[in-house]
Amino acid sequence: MTIAGGIILIMLGAILAWAVEFDIAGFDINIVGVILMLGGLVWLSFAIYRLRIARRAVEPTTVVEDPVTHRRVYEERHYNDPPVM
Template sequence: MSLGAGIFLFVIGAILAFALNVQVTWIDLHLVGYILMVAGVVGIILGIILLTRRRRSVATTHTSVDPATGDRVTRRTSGDDDII
């Protein structure tokens, strides 16, 4: 769930819980609003956690001498580490 979806759920839940004054016999809209607000807060927290994760990459440089020409050869490789 992204940060925007969490904010959207929170806003819809707040509207249902506080601003809507409609009585429906088969569902309690205030309770649904509170549930959506809690889901929105969880989504916002998860979105912030996912945004603050760091990606680490490793760059490796190998330098050797070509035996035929005597020139120095440099080869660079890069790869991503797993996030722990």
């Protein structure tokens, strides 16, 4: 599930809805295009939601200064990391 997948569905739906002049008995290609565009919007919004959740799962970087060597140590922890033994 990526952002590109949602955009591709929206583009394919727009092409079917507005650029295709093809008729099949009992089948409206324009409606299929609108359904694909709506599905692409749902897919795109879900992909952006997942991206925001993934970015939120990282704690801010912690800076610790060693008093002996005066070096700075940068720590970054992820919530899904296994415990350090």
